[in-house]
Amino acid sequence: MDFALNHIKIKSNWFDKKGIISKIGCDGFLLYLTLYRYYIHNQDAPTFCTSMKSLKKETGFTMPETYQLFKSLIRHKIIECNVTRWDRYQDNELLIVTAIDCPITERATKNEKEYDSPVSDDDFYISVDLKMMQHYLDNGLRGDEMALYCLIRKWSNNTEHKCWMSINRMAEILCLSNDKVHKMLYKLNRLHLMCSSYRKNGKRKIRGKEKTTYRFEHNILDNFSGLKGFQSHPDIRRIIESNIKKWDKRKNGKSSVKVDILEVDFENEEIYIEDQEGEDNIYETRTN
Template sequence: MKLNYTLQSIKLKSEWFDDLGRKKNVYQKITYKGLNLYFQFYKFRLHNQENEHTFISSISLLRKETGYSTEEVFELLKKMKSAKIIDINNVSRWDYLIDQDGSVKDKEILIITATDSIPTFSKNEEGFYIYVPLKLFEKYKEAGLSEKYYALYCLIAKWSNNIERKMFMKIEKIAKHLVFDKDYVNKMIYEMNRNYFMSSYRKSRKNDFGYSFEHHLLTSTIEKDVESFLTSHKENIEKLIKRIDKKKQKKQAANIEDEMDTVEEQEEPVKQVQEVKWGFGKKKQDNWGSKRSIH
Protein backbone atom coordinates (compact mmCIF):
# COMPACT_ATOMS: atom_id res chain seq x y z
CA MET A 1 0.00 0.00 0.00
CA LYS A 2 1.32 3.43 -0.97
CA LEU A 3 1.20 5.97 1.83
CA ASN A 4 0.67 9.65 1.06
CA TYR A 5 1.89 12.65 3.01
CA THR A 6 -0.81 13.83 5.40
CA LEU A 7 0.09 17.48 4.70
CA GLN A 8 0.65 19.24 1.39
CA SER A 9 3.62 21.11 2.82
CA ILE A 10 5.46 21.91 6.04
CA LYS A 11 7.83 24.55 7.40
CA LEU A 12 11.39 23.73 8.35
CA LYS A 13 13.53 25.97 10.52
CA SER A 14 15.96 27.86 8.32
CA GLU A 15 18.70 27.51 10.92
CA TRP A 16 18.92 23.78 10.20
CA PHE A 17 21.04 24.78 7.19
CA ASP A 18 22.99 27.67 8.75
CA ASP A 19 26.72 27.84 8.17
CA LEU A 20 28.16 27.34 11.66
CA GLY A 21 31.80 27.13 10.65
CA ARG A 22 33.45 24.19 12.38
CA LYS A 23 30.29 23.30 14.27
CA LYS A 24 27.73 21.04 12.60
CA ASN A 25 24.25 22.36 11.89
CA VAL A 26 21.17 20.15 12.29
CA TYR A 27 21.29 18.96 8.68
CA GLN A 28 24.94 17.94 8.97
CA LYS A 29 24.21 16.08 12.21
CA ILE A 30 21.37 14.02 10.75
CA THR A 31 22.63 13.89 7.10
CA TYR A 32 20.42 13.84 4.02
CA LYS A 33 19.06 10.44 5.06
CA GLY A 34 17.91 11.82 8.41
CA LEU A 35 16.26 14.72 6.61
CA ASN A 36 14.42 12.27 4.36
CA LEU A 37 13.36 10.19 7.36
CA TYR A 38 12.02 13.36 9.00
CA PHE A 39 9.88 14.07 5.94
CA GLN A 40 8.61 10.48 5.87
CA PHE A 41 7.24 10.94 9.40
CA TYR A 42 4.52 13.09 7.80
CA LYS A 43 3.01 9.97 6.25
CA PHE A 44 2.29 8.81 9.82
CA ARG A 45 1.09 12.06 11.35
CA LEU A 46 -1.65 11.91 14.00
CA HIS A 47 -4.34 14.55 13.69
CA ASN A 48 -5.89 16.57 16.52
CA GLN A 49 -2.98 16.19 18.96
CA GLU A 50 -1.61 18.78 21.40
CA ASN A 51 1.57 18.84 19.32
CA GLU A 52 0.48 18.83 15.68
CA HIS A 53 3.81 17.23 14.72
CA THR A 54 3.11 13.88 16.42
CA PHE A 55 3.56 10.60 14.55
CA ILE A 56 2.89 6.92 15.20
CA SER A 57 4.98 4.41 13.30
CA SER A 58 7.60 1.67 13.67
CA ILE A 59 11.09 1.05 12.42
CA SER A 60 9.64 -1.56 10.08
CA LEU A 61 7.21 0.91 8.51
CA LEU A 62 9.86 3.64 8.29
CA ARG A 63 12.23 1.14 6.68
CA LYS A 64 9.63 0.44 4.03
CA GLU A 65 9.10 4.14 3.24
CA THR A 66 12.79 5.05 3.10
CA GLY A 67 14.35 1.89 1.69
CA TYR A 68 16.97 2.03 4.47
CA SER A 69 17.96 -1.00 6.55
CA THR A 70 16.58 -1.61 10.04
CA GLU A 71 19.94 -0.69 11.54
CA GLU A 72 20.13 2.52 9.46
CA VAL A 73 16.69 3.70 10.58
CA PHE A 74 17.56 2.91 14.20
CA GLU A 75 20.84 4.88 14.00
CA LEU A 76 19.14 7.81 12.23
CA LEU A 77 16.52 8.01 14.97
CA LYS A 78 19.34 8.18 17.51
CA LYS A 79 21.02 10.97 15.53
CA MET A 80 17.76 12.91 15.31
CA LYS A 81 17.17 12.52 19.05
CA SER A 82 20.75 13.63 19.74
CA ALA A 83 20.25 16.67 17.48
CA LYS A 84 17.21 17.55 19.62
CA ILE A 85 14.70 17.58 16.78
CA ILE A 86 12.58 14.59 17.93
CA ASP A 87 11.47 12.76 21.05
CA ILE A 88 10.25 9.18 21.14
CA ASN A 89 7.60 9.46 23.81
CA ASN A 90 7.12 5.78 24.63
CA VAL A 91 10.81 4.76 24.62
CA SER A 92 13.03 6.18 27.37
CA ARG A 93 16.15 4.14 26.58
CA TRP A 94 17.48 2.87 23.25
CA ASP A 95 18.28 -0.58 24.65
CA TYR A 96 14.54 -1.12 25.10
CA LEU A 97 14.44 -1.49 21.33
CA ILE A 98 17.07 -4.25 21.32
CA ASP A 99 16.02 -7.87 21.94
CA GLN A 100 18.00 -10.52 23.84
CA ASP A 101 19.76 -11.58 20.64
CA GLY A 102 20.98 -8.05 19.98
CA SER A 103 18.57 -7.38 17.11
CA VAL A 104 16.49 -4.23 16.71
CA LYS A 105 12.80 -4.66 17.55
CA ASP A 106 11.52 -3.24 14.28
CA LYS A 107 7.83 -3.96 14.91
CA GLU A 108 7.58 -1.96 18.14
CA ILE A 109 5.16 0.98 17.97
CA LEU A 110 6.92 4.34 18.25
CA ILE A 111 5.18 7.58 19.18
CA ILE A 112 7.41 10.32 17.82
CA THR A 113 7.14 14.06 18.35
CA ALA A 114 9.04 16.66 16.34
CA THR A 115 10.46 18.99 18.99
CA ASP A 116 12.16 21.61 16.80
CA SER A 117 9.28 22.22 14.43
CA ILE A 118 7.29 25.26 13.37
CA PRO A 119 3.49 25.24 13.81
CA THR A 120 1.93 24.58 10.42
CA PHE A 121 -1.38 26.30 11.03
CA SER A 122 -0.44 29.03 13.51
CA LYS A 123 -0.32 32.63 12.27
CA ASN A 124 2.18 33.59 14.98
CA GLU A 125 5.53 32.70 13.43
CA GLU A 126 8.98 33.30 14.90
CA GLY A 127 12.21 33.33 12.92
CA PHE A 128 12.90 32.33 9.34
CA TYR A 129 11.72 29.11 7.82
CA ILE A 130 12.02 27.00 4.68
CA TYR A 131 8.79 26.20 2.86
CA VAL A 132 8.87 22.46 2.06
CA PRO A 133 6.27 21.31 -0.50
CA LEU A 134 6.04 17.59 0.25
CA LYS A 135 3.84 17.05 -2.81
CA LEU A 136 6.66 18.35 -4.99
CA PHE A 137 9.04 15.78 -3.53
CA GLU A 138 6.70 13.09 -4.85
CA LYS A 139 7.33 14.57 -8.31
CA TYR A 140 11.08 14.37 -7.65
CA LYS A 141 10.67 10.69 -6.81
CA GLU A 142 8.60 10.04 -9.95
CA ALA A 143 11.37 11.69 -11.99
CA GLY A 144 13.91 9.28 -10.51
CA LEU A 145 15.61 11.81 -8.24
CA SER A 146 16.94 10.51 -4.92
CA GLU A 147 16.39 11.91 -1.45
CA LYS A 148 19.61 13.92 -1.83
CA TYR A 149 17.60 16.32 -3.97
CA TYR A 150 15.35 17.11 -0.99
CA ALA A 151 18.41 18.49 0.80
CA LEU A 152 19.41 20.48 -2.30
CA TYR A 153 15.91 21.95 -2.51
CA CYS A 154 16.00 23.00 1.16
CA LEU A 155 19.39 24.70 0.88
CA ILE A 156 18.42 26.60 -2.27
CA ALA A 157 15.03 27.52 -0.79
CA LYS A 158 16.73 28.85 2.35
CA TRP A 159 19.01 31.16 0.39
CA SER A 160 16.22 32.13 -2.02
CA ASN A 161 14.38 33.66 0.91
CA ASN A 162 15.00 37.19 -0.34
CA ILE A 163 13.13 39.83 -2.32
CA GLU A 164 14.37 38.49 -5.68
CA ARG A 165 13.33 34.88 -4.83
CA LYS A 166 16.53 33.36 -6.20
CA MET A 167 19.70 31.88 -4.78
CA PHE A 168 23.23 33.04 -5.58
CA MET A 169 25.77 30.32 -4.80
CA LYS A 170 28.49 28.45 -6.66
CA ILE A 171 28.33 24.67 -6.97
CA GLU A 172 31.49 24.34 -4.89
CA LYS A 173 29.84 26.12 -1.97
CA ILE A 174 26.60 24.13 -2.35
CA ALA A 175 28.63 20.92 -2.18
CA LYS A 176 30.38 22.08 0.98
CA HIS A 177 27.09 22.95 2.70
CA LEU A 178 25.46 19.63 1.80
CA VAL A 179 28.59 17.50 2.30
CA PHE A 180 28.27 16.17 -1.25
CA ASP A 181 30.90 15.69 -3.92
CA LYS A 182 31.24 18.74 -6.19
CA ASP A 183 30.89 16.65 -9.36
CA TYR A 184 27.74 15.07 -7.98
CA VAL A 185 26.22 18.51 -7.27
CA ASN A 186 27.09 19.46 -10.86
CA LYS A 187 24.99 16.47 -11.97
CA MET A 188 22.20 17.42 -9.55
CA ILE A 189 21.93 20.94 -10.98
CA TYR A 190 21.70 19.39 -14.46
CA GLU A 191 18.96 16.94 -13.39
CA MET A 192 16.95 19.65 -11.63
CA ASN A 193 17.00 21.73 -14.81
CA ARG A 194 16.37 18.76 -17.10
CA ASN A 195 13.23 17.88 -15.15
CA TYR A 196 12.06 21.53 -15.05
CA PHE A 197 12.34 21.73 -11.26
CA MET A 198 14.84 24.57 -11.39
CA SER A 199 16.27 27.15 -13.80
CA SER A 200 19.93 28.17 -13.54
CA TYR A 201 21.62 31.25 -14.97
CA ARG A 202 25.05 32.85 -15.01
CA LYS A 203 25.10 36.61 -14.55
CA SER A 204 28.10 38.72 -15.53
CA ARG A 205 29.16 41.57 -13.29
CA LYS A 206 30.57 44.94 -14.15
CA ASN A 207 33.90 46.20 -12.83
CA ASP A 208 35.58 42.77 -13.14
CA PHE A 209 33.50 41.12 -10.43
CA GLY A 210 33.30 37.98 -12.59
CA TYR A 211 30.08 35.96 -12.51
CA SER A 212 27.31 35.16 -10.08
CA PHE A 213 25.14 32.07 -10.44
CA GLU A 214 21.38 32.19 -9.98
CA HIS A 215 19.08 29.27 -9.26
CA HIS A 216 15.30 29.69 -9.45
CA LEU A 217 13.27 26.87 -7.85
CA LEU A 218 9.88 25.54 -8.78
CA THR A 219 8.19 25.50 -5.37
CA SER A 220 4.69 24.27 -6.10
CA THR A 221 2.72 21.57 -7.92
CA ILE A 222 -0.28 23.85 -8.43
CA GLU A 223 -1.02 24.18 -12.15
CA LYS A 224 -0.94 27.97 -12.36
CA ASP A 225 2.37 28.08 -10.46
CA VAL A 226 3.91 25.46 -12.75
CA GLU A 227 2.67 27.36 -15.82
CA SER A 228 4.10 30.62 -14.48
CA PHE A 229 7.47 28.99 -13.79
CA LEU A 230 7.61 27.43 -17.27
CA THR A 231 6.61 30.69 -18.93
CA SER A 232 9.52 32.45 -17.24
CA HIS A 233 12.18 29.75 -17.43
CA LYS A 234 11.41 26.99 -19.95
CA GLU A 235 13.44 28.58 -22.77
CA ASN A 236 16.50 29.04 -20.58
CA ILE A 237 16.26 25.49 -19.20
CA GLU A 238 16.04 23.90 -22.64
CA LYS A 239 18.98 25.92 -24.00
CA LEU A 240 21.12 24.83 -21.04
CA ILE A 241 20.18 21.17 -21.32
CA LYS A 242 20.76 21.19 -25.08
CA ARG A 243 24.32 22.48 -24.56
CA ILE A 244 25.10 19.85 -21.91
CA ASP A 245 23.58 17.01 -23.93
CA LYS A 246 25.56 18.04 -26.99
CA LYS A 247 28.78 17.72 -25.00
CA LYS A 248 27.64 14.38 -23.59
CA GLN A 249 27.06 13.05 -27.09
CA LYS A 250 30.61 14.01 -27.97
CA LYS A 251 31.79 12.42 -24.70
CA GLN A 252 33.17 15.75 -23.55
CA ALA A 253 33.31 16.81 -19.89
CA ALA A 254 30.77 19.51 -19.08
CA ASN A 255 30.80 21.94 -16.18
CA ILE A 256 27.23 23.16 -15.96
CA GLU A 257 28.28 26.57 -14.61
CA ASP A 258 30.25 27.15 -17.83
CA GLU A 259 27.22 26.25 -19.96
CA MET A 260 24.66 28.48 -18.24
CA ASP A 261 23.21 31.37 -20.22
CA THR A 262 24.83 34.70 -19.32
CA VAL A 263 22.25 37.37 -18.54
CA GLU A 264 22.38 41.13 -17.94
CA GLU A 265 25.20 42.72 -16.03
CA GLN A 266 24.93 44.20 -12.56
CA GLU A 267 27.01 46.78 -10.76
CA GLU A 268 28.19 44.58 -7.91
CA PRO A 269 27.46 41.22 -6.32
CA VAL A 270 24.01 40.95 -4.74
CA LYS A 271 24.28 40.45 -1.02
CA GLN A 272 22.46 37.28 -0.01
CA VAL A 273 20.20 38.07 2.93
CA GLN A 274 17.05 36.64 4.41
CA GLU A 275 14.83 39.70 4.30
CA VAL A 276 11.39 38.15 4.44
CA LYS A 277 9.71 34.96 5.59
CA TRP A 278 7.96 32.64 3.19
CA GLY A 279 4.21 32.63 3.66
CA PHE A 280 2.69 29.20 4.10
CA GLY A 281 -0.16 29.98 1.73
CA LYS A 282 -3.58 28.40 1.41
CA LYS A 283 -4.45 24.94 0.28
CA LYS A 284 -5.29 24.84 -3.40
CA GLN A 285 -6.37 22.10 -5.75
CA ASP A 286 -3.43 20.28 -7.34
CA ASN A 287 -3.95 19.83 -11.08
CA TRP A 288 -0.34 18.92 -11.83
CA GLY A 289 0.20 18.16 -15.49
CA SER A 290 -3.43 18.43 -16.58
CA LYS A 291 -2.45 20.85 -19.33
CA ARG A 292 1.33 20.56 -19.51
CA SER A 293 3.69 17.91 -18.24
CA ILE A 294 7.10 19.06 -17.13
CA HIS A 295 8.70 15.67 -17.46
Protein backbone atom coordinates in the same frame (compact mmCIF):
# COMPACT_ATOMS: atom_id res chain seq x y z
CA MET B 1 1.62 5.97 1.48
CA ASP B 2 0.95 9.70 1.00
CA PHE B 3 2.10 12.54 3.22
CA ALA B 4 -0.58 13.46 5.74
CA LEU B 5 -0.02 17.21 5.28
CA ASN B 6 0.47 19.43 2.24
CA HIS B 7 3.02 21.81 3.78
CA ILE B 8 5.28 21.89 6.82
CA LYS B 9 7.66 24.45 8.27
CA ILE B 10 11.37 23.71 8.75
CA LYS B 11 13.60 26.01 10.77
CA SER B 12 15.66 28.17 8.45
CA ASN B 13 18.76 27.77 10.62
CA TRP B 14 18.84 24.03 9.87
CA PHE B 15 20.42 25.14 6.59
CA ASP B 16 23.05 27.45 8.05
CA LYS B 17 26.72 26.51 7.89
CA LYS B 18 27.20 23.78 10.53
CA GLY B 19 23.43 23.71 11.03
CA ILE B 20 21.25 20.69 11.70
CA ILE B 21 21.48 19.44 8.11
CA SER B 22 25.25 19.04 8.49
CA LYS B 23 24.66 16.90 11.59
CA ILE B 24 21.83 14.60 10.50
CA GLY B 25 22.80 14.50 6.81
CA CYS B 26 20.50 14.52 3.80
CA ASP B 27 19.42 10.92 4.51
CA GLY B 28 18.44 11.96 8.02
CA PHE B 29 16.43 14.80 6.52
CA LEU B 30 14.61 12.34 4.26
CA LEU B 31 13.78 10.17 7.27
CA TYR B 32 12.48 13.22 9.13
CA LEU B 33 10.20 14.18 6.23
CA THR B 34 9.00 10.57 6.01
CA LEU B 35 7.60 10.85 9.53
CA TYR B 36 4.97 13.20 8.11
CA ARG B 37 3.38 10.24 6.35
CA TYR B 38 2.40 9.08 9.86
CA TYR B 39 1.28 12.44 11.24
CA ILE B 40 -1.45 12.40 13.89
CA HIS B 41 -3.78 15.37 13.66
CA ASN B 42 -5.01 17.55 16.55
CA GLN B 43 -1.88 17.26 18.70
CA ASP B 44 -0.13 20.13 20.48
CA ALA B 45 3.17 19.28 18.77
CA PRO B 46 3.74 17.35 15.52
CA THR B 47 3.23 13.73 16.55
CA PHE B 48 3.61 10.54 14.52
CA CYS B 49 2.60 6.91 14.98
CA THR B 50 4.82 4.49 13.08
CA SER B 51 7.41 1.70 13.48
CA MET B 52 10.98 1.14 12.38
CA LYS B 53 9.74 -1.47 9.92
CA SER B 54 7.38 1.06 8.34
CA LEU B 55 10.09 3.73 8.15
CA LYS B 56 12.46 1.28 6.51
CA LYS B 57 9.84 0.37 3.93
CA GLU B 58 9.01 3.99 3.04
CA THR B 59 12.60 5.28 2.86
CA GLY B 60 14.25 2.28 1.23
CA PHE B 61 17.08 2.33 3.76
CA THR B 62 18.35 -0.87 5.32
CA MET B 63 17.18 -1.61 8.85
CA PRO B 64 20.57 -0.72 10.40
CA GLU B 65 20.61 2.54 8.43
CA THR B 66 17.07 3.35 9.56
CA TYR B 67 17.99 2.81 13.22
CA GLN B 68 21.15 4.87 12.86
CA LEU B 69 19.38 7.80 11.22
CA PHE B 70 16.45 7.69 13.64
CA LYS B 71 18.76 7.74 16.66
CA SER B 72 20.68 10.63 15.08
CA LEU B 73 17.44 12.64 14.97
CA ILE B 74 16.97 11.89 18.66
CA ARG B 75 20.58 12.69 19.54
CA HIS B 76 20.41 16.09 17.86
CA LYS B 77 17.09 16.86 19.57
CA ILE B 78 14.98 16.89 16.41
CA ILE B 79 12.56 14.26 17.71
CA GLU B 80 11.80 12.25 20.81
CA CYS B 81 9.97 8.94 21.09
CA ASN B 82 8.45 6.52 23.57
CA VAL B 83 11.24 3.93 23.38
CA THR B 84 13.59 3.89 26.38
CA ARG B 85 15.25 0.51 25.83
CA TRP B 86 16.28 -0.09 22.24
CA ASP B 87 17.70 -3.49 23.12
CA ARG B 88 14.13 -4.60 23.90
CA TYR B 89 12.44 -2.92 20.94
CA GLN B 90 11.13 -5.05 18.06
CA ASP B 91 11.17 -3.68 14.50
CA ASN B 92 7.38 -3.76 14.10
CA GLU B 93 6.50 -2.36 17.53
CA LEU B 94 4.63 0.92 17.69
CA LEU B 95 6.65 4.13 17.88
CA ILE B 96 5.08 7.35 19.13
CA VAL B 97 7.33 10.13 17.87
CA THR B 98 7.19 13.89 18.53
CA ALA B 99 9.01 16.58 16.57
CA ILE B 100 10.63 18.93 19.09
CA ASP B 101 12.59 21.38 16.92
CA CYS B 102 9.80 23.03 14.96
CA PRO B 103 9.44 26.80 14.44
CA ILE B 104 6.94 28.57 16.67
CA THR B 105 4.77 31.11 14.88
CA GLU B 106 1.81 33.36 15.46
CA ARG B 107 -0.72 34.75 13.01
CA ALA B 108 0.01 38.24 11.77
CA THR B 109 -1.20 40.53 8.98
CA LYS B 110 0.81 42.34 6.34
CA ASN B 111 -0.61 44.15 3.32
CA GLU B 112 -4.04 42.81 4.30
CA LYS B 113 -2.77 39.22 4.09
CA GLU B 114 -2.40 36.86 7.01
CA TYR B 115 0.75 34.82 7.46
CA ASP B 116 2.58 32.84 10.14
CA SER B 117 5.14 35.11 11.77
CA PRO B 118 8.05 33.62 13.77
CA VAL B 119 8.00 34.57 17.44
CA SER B 120 11.82 34.78 17.67
CA ASP B 121 14.92 34.77 15.47
CA ASP B 122 15.27 31.04 16.12
CA ASP B 123 11.84 30.46 14.56
CA PHE B 124 12.50 31.78 11.06
CA TYR B 125 11.36 29.08 8.70
CA ILE B 126 11.21 27.57 5.23
CA SER B 127 7.86 26.33 3.98
CA VAL B 128 8.25 22.86 2.46
CA ASP B 129 5.65 21.64 -0.02
CA LEU B 130 5.29 17.91 0.72
CA LYS B 131 3.45 17.32 -2.56
CA MET B 132 6.56 18.63 -4.27
CA MET B 133 8.73 16.33 -2.16
CA GLN B 134 6.56 13.41 -3.25
CA HIS B 135 7.03 14.52 -6.86
CA TYR B 136 10.79 14.45 -6.23
CA LEU B 137 10.56 10.88 -4.96
CA ASP B 138 8.35 9.85 -7.87
CA ASN B 139 11.07 11.10 -10.22
CA GLY B 140 13.86 9.16 -8.51
CA LEU B 141 15.17 12.03 -6.37
CA ARG B 142 16.16 11.54 -2.75
CA GLY B 143 17.12 13.39 0.42
CA ASP B 144 20.07 15.19 -1.23
CA GLU B 145 17.80 16.95 -3.71
CA MET B 146 15.17 17.63 -1.02
CA ALA B 147 17.80 19.32 1.15
CA LEU B 148 19.01 21.33 -1.84
CA TYR B 149 15.40 22.39 -2.50
CA CYS B 150 15.19 23.77 1.05
CA LEU B 151 18.58 25.49 0.86
CA ILE B 152 17.68 27.25 -2.39
CA ARG B 153 14.29 28.26 -1.02
CA LYS B 154 16.01 29.71 2.04
CA TRP B 155 18.15 31.95 -0.16
CA SER B 156 15.42 32.89 -2.64
CA ASN B 157 13.63 35.39 -0.43
CA ASN B 158 14.11 38.32 -2.79
CA THR B 159 11.95 40.19 -5.27
CA GLU B 160 12.85 37.77 -8.08
CA HIS B 161 12.63 34.64 -5.90
CA LYS B 162 16.01 33.48 -7.23
CA CYS B 163 19.08 32.10 -5.47
CA TRP B 164 22.65 33.21 -6.29
CA MET B 165 24.61 30.92 -3.99
CA SER B 166 27.82 29.36 -5.30
CA ILE B 167 28.32 25.63 -5.78
CA ASN B 168 31.09 25.63 -3.17
CA ARG B 169 28.85 27.12 -0.55
CA MET B 170 25.95 24.78 -1.31
CA ALA B 171 28.29 21.81 -1.02
CA GLU B 172 29.75 23.09 2.23
CA ILE B 173 26.38 23.59 3.93
CA LEU B 174 24.94 20.26 2.74
CA CYS B 175 28.23 18.39 3.43
CA LEU B 176 28.31 17.09 -0.13
CA SER B 177 31.00 17.22 -2.80
CA ASN B 178 30.97 19.92 -5.48
CA ASP B 179 30.56 17.16 -8.06
CA LYS B 180 27.44 15.88 -6.28
CA VAL B 181 25.91 19.37 -6.23
CA HIS B 182 26.72 19.80 -9.93
CA LYS B 183 24.92 16.55 -10.73
CA MET B 184 21.88 17.50 -8.65
CA LEU B 185 21.58 20.86 -10.41
CA TYR B 186 21.88 19.17 -13.79
CA LYS B 187 19.22 16.64 -12.80
CA LEU B 188 16.77 19.23 -11.46
CA ASN B 189 17.14 21.25 -14.66
CA ARG B 190 16.61 18.16 -16.82
CA LEU B 191 13.44 17.37 -14.88
CA HIS B 192 12.28 20.98 -15.37
CA LEU B 193 12.10 21.48 -11.61
CA MET B 194 14.74 24.23 -11.63
CA CYS B 195 15.95 26.80 -14.14
CA SER B 196 19.63 27.77 -13.83
CA SER B 197 21.25 30.51 -15.86
CA TYR B 198 24.15 32.95 -16.06
CA ARG B 199 23.73 36.67 -15.63
CA LYS B 200 26.36 39.37 -16.11
CA ASN B 201 27.81 40.56 -12.81
CA GLY B 202 30.23 43.34 -13.77
CA LYS B 203 33.97 43.07 -14.49
CA ARG B 204 37.07 42.08 -12.52
CA LYS B 205 40.67 41.11 -13.14
CA ILE B 206 41.27 37.40 -13.60
CA ARG B 207 44.87 36.28 -14.14
CA GLY B 208 45.82 39.88 -14.89
CA LYS B 209 43.13 40.43 -17.50
CA GLU B 210 39.85 42.29 -17.10
CA LYS B 211 36.98 39.91 -17.77
CA THR B 212 33.22 40.09 -17.59
CA THR B 213 32.04 38.13 -14.56
CA TYR B 214 28.80 36.26 -14.19
CA ARG B 215 26.69 34.86 -11.43
CA PHE B 216 24.36 31.89 -11.38
CA GLU B 217 20.66 32.38 -10.93
CA HIS B 218 18.78 29.34 -9.69
CA ASN B 219 15.00 29.59 -9.97
CA ILE B 220 13.49 26.54 -8.27
CA LEU B 221 9.90 25.37 -8.57
CA ASP B 222 8.80 25.66 -4.95
CA ASN B 223 5.14 24.69 -5.08
CA PHE B 224 3.58 21.63 -6.72
CA SER B 225 0.50 23.60 -7.74
CA GLY B 226 2.72 25.71 -10.01
CA LEU B 227 4.23 22.72 -11.82
CA LYS B 228 2.45 23.14 -15.15
CA GLY B 229 2.91 26.91 -15.24
CA PHE B 230 6.63 26.66 -14.44
CA GLN B 231 7.34 23.94 -16.99
CA SER B 232 5.33 25.63 -19.75
CA HIS B 233 6.74 29.14 -19.22
CA PRO B 234 8.42 30.04 -22.55
CA ASP B 235 11.51 31.75 -21.06
CA ILE B 236 12.09 28.97 -18.52
CA ARG B 237 11.67 26.27 -21.16
CA ARG B 238 14.06 28.06 -23.52
CA ILE B 239 16.80 28.34 -20.91
CA ILE B 240 16.45 24.77 -19.64
CA GLU B 241 16.34 23.28 -23.14
CA SER B 242 19.40 25.34 -24.09
CA ASN B 243 21.22 24.00 -21.03
CA ILE B 244 20.30 20.40 -21.83
CA LYS B 245 21.39 20.77 -25.45
CA LYS B 246 24.76 22.11 -24.36
CA TRP B 247 25.32 19.40 -21.74
CA ASP B 248 24.40 16.65 -24.19
CA LYS B 249 26.81 18.01 -26.79
CA ARG B 250 29.59 18.07 -24.20
CA LYS B 251 28.73 14.52 -23.15
CA ASN B 252 29.00 13.42 -26.76
CA GLY B 253 32.40 15.06 -27.14
CA LYS B 254 31.23 18.09 -29.10
CA SER B 255 32.50 20.73 -26.70
CA SER B 256 33.37 23.32 -29.36
CA VAL B 257 29.78 24.58 -29.43
CA LYS B 258 29.47 28.31 -28.67
CA VAL B 259 28.16 28.97 -25.17
CA ASP B 260 25.21 31.34 -24.93
CA ILE B 261 25.17 33.67 -21.94
CA LEU B 262 22.07 31.96 -20.58
CA GLU B 263 23.61 28.50 -20.72
CA VAL B 264 25.15 27.08 -17.59
CA ASP B 265 28.62 25.61 -17.18
CA PHE B 266 28.84 24.71 -13.49
CA GLU B 267 32.42 23.45 -13.74
CA ASN B 268 33.69 26.95 -14.60
CA GLU B 269 31.90 28.56 -11.71
CA GLU B 270 34.98 29.69 -9.79
CA ILE B 271 36.13 31.77 -12.74
CA TYR B 272 32.86 33.53 -13.31
CA ILE B 273 30.71 33.55 -10.23
CA GLU B 274 30.72 35.71 -7.15
CA ASP B 275 28.83 34.32 -4.18
CA GLN B 276 25.71 35.88 -2.79
CA GLU B 277 26.14 37.94 0.37
CA GLY B 278 23.48 39.22 2.70
CA GLU B 279 21.30 38.44 5.65
CA ASP B 280 19.54 35.13 6.07
CA ASN B 281 16.06 36.40 5.26
CA ILE B 282 13.14 34.09 5.76
CA TYR B 283 9.94 33.01 4.15
CA GLU B 284 7.48 34.44 6.61
CA THR B 285 6.16 36.88 4.03
CA ARG B 286 5.72 34.16 1.40
CA THR B 287 2.35 32.45 1.21
CA ASN B 288 1.52 29.14 -0.46
